[in-house]
Amino acid sequence: MPYHKCIDYSLYLVTDSTLVPEGTTLLGQVEKALQGGVTIVQLREKEMDTGDFIALALQLKTLTQQYKVPLIINDRIDVALAIDADGVHIGQDDMPLATARRILGHGKIIGVSVNNTDETKAAVDGGADYLGIGAVWFTSTKALKKQPLGVEGVTRILASMKDRRIPSVAIGGINLENAEGLLMGSFIEDDIEGYPQRRRLDGLAVVSAIIASPDPRITCDQFTSILAATNKALNIANRPTVDHVLDHVEIAVQRIRDQTPMVHHITNNVVINDNANATLAVGASPIMSQNRVELEELAAVNGAMVLNMGTLNDIDTMVLAAQANGRHGNPVVLDPVGGGATTFRKQVVQRFLSEAPLTIIKGNGGEILSMANRGGRSRGVDSLGGVDEENAKAAVEALALQHKCIVAMTGPVDYVSDGRRTYAIDNGDPMLVNITGSGCMVTSIVACFAAANRSDYLLATVSAILMVNIASEVAMARGDVRGPGTFRSALIDELYQTSLSPNVLRDKARLRLL
Numbered sequence: 001m002p003y004h005k006c007i008d009y010s011l012y013l014v015t016d017s018t019l020v021p022e023g024t025t026l027l028g029q030v031e032k033a034l035q036g037g038v039t040i041v042q043l044r045e046k047e048m049d050t051g052d053f054i055a056l057a058l059q060l061k062t063l064t065q066q067y068k069v070p071l072i073i074n075d076r077i078d079v080a081l082a083i084d085a086d087g088v089h090i091g092q093d094d095m096p097l098a099t100a101r102r103i104l105g106h107g108k109i110i111g112v113s114v115n116n117t118d119e120t121k122a123a124v125d126g127g128a129d130y131l132g133i134g135a136v137w138f139t140s141t142k143a144l145k146k147q148p149l150g151v152e153g154v155t156r157i158l159a160s161m162k163d164r165r166i167p168s169v170a171i172g173g174i175n176l177e178n179a180e181g182l183l184m185g186s187f188i189e190d191d192i193e194g195y196p197q198r199r200r201l202d203g204l205a206v207v208s209a210i211i212a213s214p215d216p217r218i219t220c221d222q223f224t225s226i227l228a229a230t231n232k233a234l235n236i237a238n239r240p241t242v243d244h245v246l247d248h249v250e251i252a253v254q255r256i257r258d259q260t261p262m263v264h265h266i267t268n269n270v271v272i273n274d275n276a277n278a279t280l281a282v283g284a285s286p287i288m289s290q291n292r293v294e295l296e297e298l299a300a301v302n303g304a305m306v307l308n309m310g311t312l313n314d315i316d317t318m319v320l321a322a323q324a325n326g327r328h329g330n331p332v333v334l335d336p337v338g339g340g341a342t343t344f345r346k347q348v349v350q351r352f353l354s355e356a357p358l359t360i361i362k363g364n365g366g367e368i369l370s371m372a373n374r375g376g377r378s379r380g381v382d383s384l385g386g387v388d389e390e391n392a393k394a395a396v397e398a399l400a401l402q403h404k405c406i407v408a409m410t411g412p413v414d415y416v417s418d419g420r421r422t423y424a425i426d427n428g429d430p431m432l433v434n435i436t437g438s439g440c441m442v443t444s445i446v447a448c449f450a451a452a453n454r455s456d457y458l459l460a461t462v463s464a465i466l467m468v469n470i471a472s473e474v475a476m477a478r479g480d481v482r483g484p485g486t487f488r489s490a491l492i493d494e495l496y497q498t499s500l501s502p503n504v505l506r507d508k509a510r511l512r513l514l
């Protein structure tokens with residue numbers, strides 16, 4: 001169920017308070033590491049009483065939140081719950097994964113330590129969000145019960161996940177001297193949904209090289225440089241630039257047309273037919289089913305799931321459908337239609353956030369700003385008032401980090417974020433506002449892109465919005481569009497025909513990385 005796709009695992013700090021240099025503190029060392037670019041922190045304290053552990057974890061959480069970095073607790077699910085951490089990391093001798101998931105639910109990250117291909121398969125099948133592959137080398141921080149894996153062992157484990165790959169970090173004895181060799185030696189030539197792709201470890205989990213460093217900020221800077229240099233050497237994109245996105249949109253569209261993923265909608269009864277036609281037009285296969293009897297069977301063959309709150313009916317079925325799709329690793333896209341408009345809808349949004357494994361949330365300005373508690377006015381399903389860019393960026397980033405998913409906010413300008421990277425899309429014809437459910441249509445198409453482009457949900461979401469918005473501009477430029485009625489048909493035509501080749505995109509796309 002690896003839907004926490006937007007977590008950046010690249011420089012993963014694991015703490016050990018016994019290793020901090022004299023005259024420094026664990027919190028001080030972690031703060032310097034965060035300044036140096038650590039992307040995720042795990043609190044690991046083997047010998048600490050529960051009360052002290054919770055107090056330390058709370059202090060650490062304040063710090064990691066300042067740097068917008070997730071905090072994972074090693075082993076102690078009780079502590080993770082007590083401080084509302086972002087997740088837990090469990091070893092093979094700790095609480096079973098299924099039990100941990102039952103206790104923590106879908107909103108939390110669960111990482112699992114693995115040392116061989118059997119453990120890897122069990123963790124992937126069991127719905128782990130990421131793997132800690134190790135130990136790579138002998139280490140002073142943990143007495144090893146098993147032989148270290150070496151670079152070959154790590155590569156073997158990565159290769160064993162060819163069919164169902166989840167994010168993986170390596171751990172055990174990693175330092176500035178051996179990091180490059182590990183990253184360059186363990187990449188695999190992968191094939192994702194028919195497209196060859198080179199993949200390497202998603203991150204390095206480092207303990208003593210950072211925690212015991214006389215200057216963790218400089219050490220982390222150096223690790224970050226190694227990660228970027230190895231990406232470059234392996235020809236893997238670092239922080240996707242606007243050019244990178246534009247280069248990939250055409251492939252993203254083609255993947256939908258090649259795979260024809262099924263997209264299960266529980267949507268509102270105003271837009272249901274338009275949603276189905278838009279899904280067909282971009283090359284996916286819609287099914288609009290509201291009956292809970294068949295949702296498990298559908299989830300087994302589904303590409304993605306849409307939950308649209310427009311005309312709420314059986315909310316329990318919507319939650320169950322999302323959970324079934326989560327179990328099958330399918331992306332779940334929420335459209336919180338009218339989310340801020342009534343008390344009832346606000347409560348339903350909260351229920352989805354806590355019980356449904358959401359991959360992408362896409363709403364209009366009123367809905368998203370209201371969810372982020374940053375204003376946001378709605379009247380029924382319509383967003384009211386303008387949105388300033390600073391507020392929009394802050395809202396999508398905060399929600400993406402809080403809910404560990406991609407967040408898109410549509411309007412005259414669309415904003416899409418994974419919490420760390422935020423894109424603004426200036427395309428789109430104002431006529432879109434004059435047809436009911438154009439936002440719902442965007443959500444359907446986001447789900448189509450997500451279904452066929454599971455390795456990068458941020459890119460999938462940006463691509464989907466670009467496609468609808470450029471199609472709307474092409475439709476309006478046709479001589480036969482005279483108003484909302486003809487525009488509605490023309491839009492479906494253009495979604496069907498639009499060939500988003502890099503040339504067309506470069507000509508038309510108005511995409512900014514904020």
Ligand SMILES: Nc1ncnc2c1ncn2[C@@H]1O[C@H](COP(=O)(O)OP(=O)(O)OP(=O)(O)O)[C@@H](O)[C@H]1O
Binds near residue numbers: 337383468
């Ligand atoms: N003023 C505008 N100019 C250009 N494009 C716009 C404008 N307003 C919205 N859009 C585009 O219209 C589409 C729908 O966005 P909007 O925010 O209106 O959705 P929504 O309110 O959720 O719609 P609905 O509830 O009717 O489904 C998006 O692709 C967005 O980029």
Ligand SMILES: Cc1ncsc1CCO
Binds near residue numbers: 268270309310311436
């Ligand atoms: C008009 C309307 N009412 C509930 S859903 C919907 C479609 C636009 O979201």
